[in-house]
Amino acid sequence: MNCLVKKLSLLLATFTVLLFGFFITAHANQAFAHTLSGNVSDSSGTDIVGAVVDVIDTTTNNNVGNDTTDGFGNYSIEVSSGTYDIEVTPPGGSGFDSAIAPSRTISGDTVVNFIFAPAGSVALSGHIYDPLGNPLQDVEVELQGTNGNVANTDSSGAYSVTVASGTYTIKISSPTYDTLSNAPLNYRFTANNYSLTENTALDITLPAKKVTVHVQDTNTNPIEQVRVETSQFEQQTYTFGGINFTGFSHYNSGPTPFTNYFRFYLFRWRQGLWRFRDSCRGASLLYFSGRSGKRPPQT
Structure with missing residues (x-):
């Protein structure tokens, strides 16, 4: 009997240890739930x-x-x-300066790549994505200032602008009349007096929401030759990678015969209301706060 009790006690102790070990492992996996990964290269693409x-x-x-x-x-x-x-600290003797991705919020597996500019220069590099996480091509990224420079994003949404260390205005502008992407038709971000003193990685996801507009008369018939446009160009403040930008978005459909349906993207309007109007007739169509989950008022 005593032998049986000892065996049961030993089994219980073993089970407790295994259970405790499982708890510790599960807790550790929960604490370190995300993988931060990426690549470090120079401006020519050499790892x-x-x-x-x-x-x-x-x-x-x-x-x-x-x-x-x-x-x-x-x-x-x-x-x-x-x-x-x-x-990022470069290897000794490489001649490169350090790099940083400032104030990067991580809530899932994240990829951050770094590009080192040639000695004596610094690079602002990164990616620009639409609200769904898709890369945006041909977005212009400009560093305005003495000996400034400009670049456009490639098919992967990547850009890299190399300049001398100094203070610049960062300007990010939409491609010309891009109607295919999930992004505002016209937008711009500007950050003034930004001190760029080391290689910096800056990824931006546009803070835009999808808007759908149907234009019809009181009998629900489509109204032809409607041109829908937004009225606001007021600047709003947005923060990316700890950098404060002011920006705006705008939409203008152009004449659209035989349709009353419009689908487009706008930045979230934190103050006041968006006003959509028929610019062909000069008539206001509706006012809309643009806040997620809010329905526009009936007109």
Whole structure:
């Protein structure tokens, strides 16, 4: 009997240890739920081996993880949800300056790539995405100032602008009359007096919402030759990577015979109301706050 009790006690103790170990593992996996990864290269696309990537918590200033780029310039770090400065130190003797992705909020698996400019220069690089996470091509990214420079995003939404270290105005402008992407037809962001002193990675996802407008008479018949446009060009404040931008979006459909249906994107309007109007007739169609989940008033 005593032998049986001892065996049962031993089994119970073993089960408790295994259960406790499972709890610790599950808790650890929950704490480090996301993978931060990416590539470090120079402006010609050559991978940089041996660069050290550190993840700094912006609240505590603690280093929560680091990695060294492998033979392909890649790194991977497990992190929990939060906002971080991701800092990259180039290998000794490489001649490159450091790089940073400031105030990057991570809530899922995230890819952040870094581009090192040639010695004596710095690069602003990153990607621009629509609200659905798709890359936007031909968006113009300009650094305005003495010896400024400009670049356009490629098919992957990537851009890289190389300049001398200094203070610049960052201007991001929509492609000319882009009707195919899930983005506002016309938009612009501007950040004034930005001090660019090291290679900086800045990814932007447009803060836009889809708007659908039907134009009809009181008998629900489509009204022909309607041109729908928005009235506001007022600047709103948006923050990307800890950088404050002012920006606006605008829509103008042009004449559209035999249709009363319009689908487009606008930035969220935090103050006041959007006013949509028929510019052919000069008539206001409706007022709409543009807030997610809010229905426009009936007209």
